[in-house]
Amino acid sequence: MHLESTIEQLFHLVxxxxxxxxxxxxxxxxxxxxxxxRLANDVFWPVHEMLVKLFKHAQISRLSYNYATRTLRQLADQGALAYVRAERPAGRVLLMCGPTEGEELGAQLAVDLLEAAGHEVFFGGAGVSNDEVIGELARTKPSALVMWASAAADAPAIRGLIDQLREIGGHPNLRIICGGGVFNRADGLAQEIGAHATACTPAALVAALNAPTDPTPAVASRPAVRRLRQAA
Structure with missing residues (x-):
């Protein structure tokens, strides 16, 4: 499979x-x-990123964007049925994402691969308040909170959530991982708002969650505002 031409051909079709x-x-x-x-990570994911970028900059029409996100979602659903499933459980994850159809599609690609790798995923989607997220962390007790395929407008709230979790101190072993979306467009943003780790693809997210836990606490820093302006 010639990756670049495969991505281009599928992009035009969807x-x-x-x-x-x-x-x-x-x-x-x-x-x-x-x-x-491999299709999901190496082909569907890059097509998704192209769609989000081009639509964000008004380089494809709303109709083409709608066609593509819905067709790609169907392809992802069908492909996920054939994933090889891990025999052993790998942990519990609460995953939130950005508000658009494209961002939710990117999150679905990650969720499907995480579940195949043995993770129990609670997929909360978008528009959930920080208080609700904190309440759900207390209820589900996940080992990781993943903020995936988020929009630039989501970043201040994500930083606020991380700060709030640190102040509460009720989840000392919780890993916070950010990736996709704005975190791929603004290098270093995830660490600057206080995340423990970042990942740029769904497969990298699986690897990050399967890696040994880093006990170093997340610490936010001021340059995050500049990163957000660059990514907007």
């Missing part, structure tokens, strides 16, 4: 709304032995 040809294209890749997990 953006044109040609769902039948997009399904046929993906089925052909699977028939040639490409694993669905």
């Amino acid at each position: 953006a044109s709304g040609d769902r039948r040809r997009a399904r046929t294209f993906v089925a052909d890749l699977l028939g040639r032995g490409v694993r669905p997990e």
Whole structure:
């Protein structure tokens, strides 16, 4: 599989709304032995990032964006059914994401791969207040809180949440991981707002969650504001 041309071809198919040809294209890749997990991380994820970037800068129409996100979601749903599932549980995760269709699609790609890797994922989506998130942390007791495919406008609230969790001190072993979305566009932002780790792809997120826990507390810093302005 030539990755760059594969990404480009699928992008044009989903953006044109040609769902039948997009399904046929993906089925052909699977028939040639490409694993669905690799398709999700190495093809679907880059297509998702292209869509978000181009739509953000008004370089594709709303119709093309809608076509693409909905077709890509269907392809992701179908592919996830064939993922190889881990036999052992790997931990519990609470995952939140940005507010748009594209950002939710990016989060779904991550959630599906996390679940295949053995993680129990509570996928909260967008628009949830910090107080609700803190309440859900107390209820579900996850080992990690993941803020994934977030918008630039979400970052101040995420920093506020991290500060609030540190002040409360009720989750000393909770790992906070940020990635995708604005965190991919503003290098270093995740660490500057106080996250323990960052990841740029769904597969990297799985690896970060499976890595040994870093006991170093997250510490926010002032340059985060500048990073946000650069990414907006």
